[in-house]
Amino acid sequence: MDPRLPVVADQLLLIERELRVIGLWGAVAPSAEALASEQPFCVDTLSFDEWLQWLFLPRMKRLLEAGGPLPAASGIQPMAEESYKGREAEVQGLLRVLGEFDRLIGGA
Numbered sequence: 001m002d003p004r005l006p007v008v009a010d011q012l013l014l015i016e017r018e019l020r021v022i023g024l025w026g027a028v029a030p031s032a033e034a035l036a037s038e039q040p041f042c043v044d045t046l047s048f049d050e051w052l053q054w055l056f057l058p059r060m061k062r063l064l065e066a067g068g069p070l071p072a073a074s075g076i077q078p079m080a081e082e083s084y085k086g087r088e089a090e091v092q093g094l095l096r097v098l099g100e101f102d103r104l105i106g107g108a
Contacts, residue, residue, distance in 0.1 A: 024049035048083035074105035
């Protein structure tokens with residue numbers, strides 16, 4: 001078992017918490033069509049925070065529950081920085097926890 005699994009699970013909870021704290025946690029799921037986008041981060045159909053909530057977090061949680069291997073790399077923080085340009089002060093906590101997630105995944 002990858003010794004990072006419990007730490008990654010905790011980091012996913014921190015990402016969810018930050019989305020909730022800054023008011024970016026949605027109550028209504030996007031349409032099935034929006035979720036089915038084939039573009040990276042679903043940039044054509046979802047906001048970045050919707051992608052985090054409705055695709056990234058559930059997929060990572062399923063992967064952890066199944067005991068699957070963690071990804072070899074992660075570059076979520078740079079995408080978040082681009083998505084939230086001009087709102088850095090508002091989302092600084094989210095950027096921090098996403099950066100920590102990237103570091104955890106990259107530290108295989």
